[in-house]
Amino acid sequence: MEIFNDPNTLPWLIPAGPLLAFLIITLVTNKARLVPATDSHAYGGHHPDYDGMTVPVVARYSRILSVGVGMAGVIAALVVSWLTLANASQLHHIGPEVLASDIEWMSTGETSFHMGVLVDPATVIMLVMVPIAVLMIFIYSIGYMAQDPRQARFFALISLFAGAMLTLVVADNILLLFVGWEIMGVCSYMLIGFWFEKESAYKAAIKAFTTTRVADVVMLLGIAYLYSITGTLSFREIMYSPETLDLLATTTPIIFGGWTVSAASIIGIFLIIGTVGKSAQFPLHVWLPDAMEGPTPVSAMIHAAAMVSAGIFALIRLYPLFAAGGDPHHGVFTEPLAFMAVVGAFTALLAATMALAQSDVKAVLAYSTISQLGFMMAALGIGAYIAAAFHLITHAFFKALLFMAAGSVIHGMEHGEHHVHEHGDHGHDDHGHGDAEGHAFDPQDMFNMGGLRKTMPVTFWTFLIGGLSLSGLPIITAGFWSKDEILADAWLVLNKYGSGAHGMVFVMLALAAFMTAFYTMRQIALTFAGDGRTEAAKHASLGQGLVSFTMTLPLIILAAFALGAGFVGVPKDFPVLNAIFSPEHNSFHHLVIEALPLPETTAAFATLPDYHPKAPPFNIVPVATSVIVALLGLWLGYMVYWRKPLKAGQPDPLEGFLGPLHPVLKNRCYLDDLYSAVFVKPSQWLAAQVIVFLDRGIIDALLHIIARFFSWLGELIKALNLWLIDGVGDGIPIAIFNFGGWLRQLQSGRIQLYLLLLLAAAAGIGLVLVLTAGGPPAL
Amino acid sequence: MTVPLWMYLAVAAALFSIGVFGVLSRRNAVAILMSVELMLNAVNINLVAFWRYSETSTDLLLNGYAFTAFVLIVAAAEAAVGLAIIITVYRNRRSVIPEHAATLKG
Numbered sequence A: 001m002e003i004f005n006d007p008n009t010l011p012w013l014i015p016a017g018p019l020l021a022f023l024i025i026t027l028v029t030n031k032a033r034l035v036p037a038t039d040s041h042a043y044g045g046h047h048p049d050y051d052g053m054t055v056p057v058v059a060r061y062s063r064i065l066s067v068g069v070g071m072a073g074v075i076a077a078l079v080v081s082w083l084t085l086a087n088a089s090q091l092h093h094i095g096p097e098v099l100a101s102d103i104e105w106m107s108t109g110e111t112s113f114h115m116g117v118l119v120d121p122a123t124v125i126m127l128v129m130v131p132i133a134v135l136m137i138f139i140y141s142i143g144y145m146a147q148d149p150r151q152a153r154f155f156a157l158i159s160l161f162a163g164a165m166l167t168l169v170v171a172d173n174i175l176l177l178f179v180g181w182e183i184m185g186v187c188s189y190m191l192i193g194f195w196f197e198k199e200s201a202y203k204a205a206i207k208a209f210t211t212t213r214v215a216d217v218v219m220l221l222g223i224a225y226l227y228s229i230t231g232t233l234s235f236r237e238i239m240y241s242p243e244t245l246d247l248l249a250t251t252t253p254i255i256f257g258g259w260t261v262s263a264a265s266i267i268g269i270f271l272i273i274g275t276v277g278k279s280a281q282f283p284l285h286v287w288l289p290d291a292m293e294g295p296t297p298v299s300a301m302i303h304a305a306a307m308v309s310a311g312i313f314a315l316i317r318l319y320p321l322f323a324a325g326g327d328p329h330h331g332v333f334t335e336p337l338a339f340m341a342v343v344g345a346f347t348a349l350l351a352a353t354m355a356l357a358q359s360d361v362k363a364v365l366a367y368s369t370i371s372q373l374g375f376m377m378a379a380l381g382i383g384a385y386i387a388a389a390f391h392l393i394t395h396a397f398f399k400a401l402l403f404m405a406a407g408s409v410i411h412g413m414e415h416g417e418h419h420v421h422e423h424g425d426h427g428h429d430d431h432g433h434g435d436a437e438g439h440a441f442d443p444q445d446m447f448n449m450g451g452l453r454k455t456m457p458v459t460f461w462t463f464l465i466g467g468l469s470l471s472g473l474p475i476i477t478a479g480f481w482s483k484d485e486i487l488a489d490a491w492l493v494l495n496k497y498g499s500g501a502h503g504m505v506f507v508m509l510a511l512a513a514f515m516t517a518f519y520t521m522r523q524i525a526l527t528f529a530g531d532g533r534t535e536a537a538k539h540a541s542l543g544q545g546l547v548s549f550t551m552t553l554p555l556i557i558l559a560a561f562a563l564g565a566g567f568v569g570v571p572k573d574f575p576v577l578n579a580i581f582s583p584e585h586n587s588f589h590h591l592v593i594e595a596l597p598l599p600e601t602t603a604a605f606a607t608l609p610d611y612h613p614k615a616p617p618f619n620i621v622p623v624a625t626s627v628i629v630a631l632l633g634l635w636l637g638y639m640v641y642w643r644k645p646l647k648a649g650q651p652d653p654l655e656g657f658l659g660p661l662h663p664v665l666k667n668r669c670y671l672d673d674l675y676s677a678v679f680v681k682p683s684q685w686l687a688a689q690v691i692v693f694l695d696r697g698i699i700d701a702l703l704h705i706i707a708r709f710f711s712w713l714g715e716l717i718k719a720l721n722l723w724l725i726d727g728v729g730d731g732i733p734i735a736i737f738n739f740g741g742w743l744r745q746l747q748s749g750r751i752q753l754y755l756l757l758l759l760a761a762a763a764g765i766g767l768v769l770v771l772t773a774g775g776p777p778a779l
Numbered sequence B: 001m002t003v004p005l006w007m008y009l010a011v012a013a014a015l016f017s018i019g020v021f022g023v024l025s026r027r028n029a030v031a032i033l034m035s036v037e038l039m040l041n042a043v044n045i046n047l048v049a050f051w052r053y054s055e056t057s058t059d060l061l062l063n064g065y066a067f068t069a070f071v072l073i074v075a076a077a078e079a080a081v082g083l084a085i086i087i088t089v090y091r092n093r094r095s096v097i098p099e100h101a102a103t104l105k106g
Helices: A016-029 A060-090 A121-144 A151-170 A174-192 A199-230 A235-239 A242-250 A263-278 A287-293 A296-305 A307-317 A319-323 A335-356 A361-381 A385-423 A433-440 A457-471 A478-497 A500-528 A545-569 A577-581 A587-595 A620-642 A653-658 A661-666 A668-744 A751-773 B005-025 B029-053 B063-093
Strands: A032-036 A054-058 A099-108 A111-119
Touching: A016 A060, A016 A151, A054 A060, A054 A151, A060 A099, A060 A111, A060 A121, A060 A151, A111 A121, A111 A151, A111 A174, A121 A151, A121 A296, A121 A307, A121 A385, A121 A545, A121 A587, A151 A174, A151 A296, A151 A307, A174 A199, A174 A263, A174 A287, A174 A296, A174 A307, A199 A235, A199 A242, A199 A263, A199 A287, A235 A242, A235 A319, A242 A263, A242 A319, A263 A307, A263 A319, A263 A335, A287 A296, A287 A361, A296 A307, A296 A361, A296 A385, A307 A319, A307 A361, A307 A385, A319 A335, A335 A361, A335 A500, A335 A661, A335 A668, A361 A385, A361 A478, A361 A500, A385 A457, A385 A478, A385 A545, A385 A587, A457 A478, A457 A500, A457 A545, A457 A620, A478 A500, A478 A545, A478 A620, A500 A620, A545 A577, A545 A587, A620 A653, A653 A661, A661 A668, A751 B005, B005 B029, B029 B063
Parallel strands: none
Antiparallel strands: A032 A054, A099 A111
């Protein structure tokens, strides 16, 4: 078929597999029957207690089919992605040349809006990362969700999620990107609230949805404003046209115009706010830590492969828009860039401090995600969008790894908990008593763990690799290279032009990196070092068989990426290693810089100032900084938590050190309480008032009046009906009946009467003829 | 002296009226049949009279005669059929009064 053979149309099919899988599972293979939930063991242990409820349990064949369809969808996406990558590598010069095709989607007056796909260097790096990460998450889900009664539903939703992310990646305009963006929003809502029987889960789902909604509305405003000025939303048309960018930079917006900001700034800030919501930046980061209420593969999907990456990806795509009118590489900031730098650096630091005091194994990772996204945001703010893209990719690999490893730990802990219940000598059977204890036991609390290194060795080693990559352990981990490039970019401009913003970003990110290394080591030590602090931890394991296999294989593969993915971005003049990995140029930098028009290759930009970050030359200061903060943080964490592992019941040594700050950080700086007091409570109060006054007072009263009028009208029509319609309806047959009765009297059977009538008729007709003829006929 | 047309017509009208009266007033079917014959013959008189006094009457155009001959033949046939019916009804019902043969009355 044409669409397969033409490399320009092939990208349309990248999201098709998972989207089809979603449809097939939803419409065909998801067959469930309702059974009363009496034995919680039948559903595995890692989700809420269904006791006393009727739950839909997917039939075994339906489960296998659904998983098969879901896997087929994502494998198809992977294959098509690789085909597309192969096609892209055939291009003479990717960047100026791209794989793209579009269709006319909607005619708007004299112009028309085109929807299409675009494979440029930015898409290429995402097509490398997303399908692999998604496939790993799918494989992991087979084991993780194996006991869940709604496994088919899970695979349907996560397929849709993957399809939406791939749509977003291949989109050639902001609107299609926004469509994928919003589908992911819906999927995240349904998947975070997947175990909706649990109050915390559905509340987290609503929180995630409403928080990102606030940002999305602002983003939509930005898109609408952009379209109203430029008349196009296509990435290439806007980014490759100096006139359009200049127009945006010089237009004075209708509102805020008095503040001497340009339309580009307003649009840029609106779009960035969309990303602030989606990529969980301060002040809209609150939904992300709660999002871990969903199943762990969903957390991996949201935190690594898809949702939060989407925000940064969109900003990388639109980077020239934010830089329009400024020159960050010489210290000249535009409002959007400054906004990103400040928000990103502040978020990176704030989230890192909050991660210090968390005791939930997934919460630490959630805050580290926010912090790492802050790194990317800050990198974009200082103009280092390539470093941001690099960190986006490496972070996706090691964060997916960390989340799934954490999920394995939780799974193992629950396994251990069941083991203790079944074989324990507490002298009670596993119901009644056991449930009360089950509620109290938190399998995600790191202070209940310890010593898992011995019982879950694969999980330990992969978690360690992911953690070290997150910490930025020098040279051998991917995280080091990407984090180092951000710092190097910041240092470059700070050093050359003394840009204060770059200095601020450099210091804050270095501090955040230090804390990242420390809390990661704390987490690893609390989870894996020493001896088990509970019975469950002592018996924790992944068991045997398929579940165990599918939950460890993705960890091993992702661990390879968490180590190796960084070597594509080794600086050209890095001592020793450059000879091996980047003899000619920094490969990642060389590829991604072509995503946006270069003065050398695009004629229209030849005379304009270059907004691209140059590959930063090797400088000992940023490298030494990243090495020192990483090693110092890891060493400190090792000294505090690993060397002397905590005993059961022993408080966190950090509590004493941080003093009154610890509860503040543990409670997320009370930001959730603040939002609850400022936004949620007033909204609820307003809703209550609206019910009383508007709903019951006005709307109900109006409805009653209308209802009364219509009921009166109905009575009237009913009377009319009886009198007029029934009268006519009955009258006609009655009249016909009576006439017939009268007429049948003539049918007397007396022939002479008939003759008499005939005669009378003949006489009558004759009389009429004589009177009307007017004389005898002329003979 | 020639007899004027109105005299023929008056005789025919009187004969026809007598026939009608007979048809309507007699109860006996045979009497009714005879009255019908009177009416037919009144018509015959009219036909012949009109033919004789019309300007187109020549020796070659014998319209009136021809019609009258047909009427006479048909009347004979009718009387034969009618009498046959009356006799059959009489055999079945022992009556020659038409009201008694009212089986088809609706």
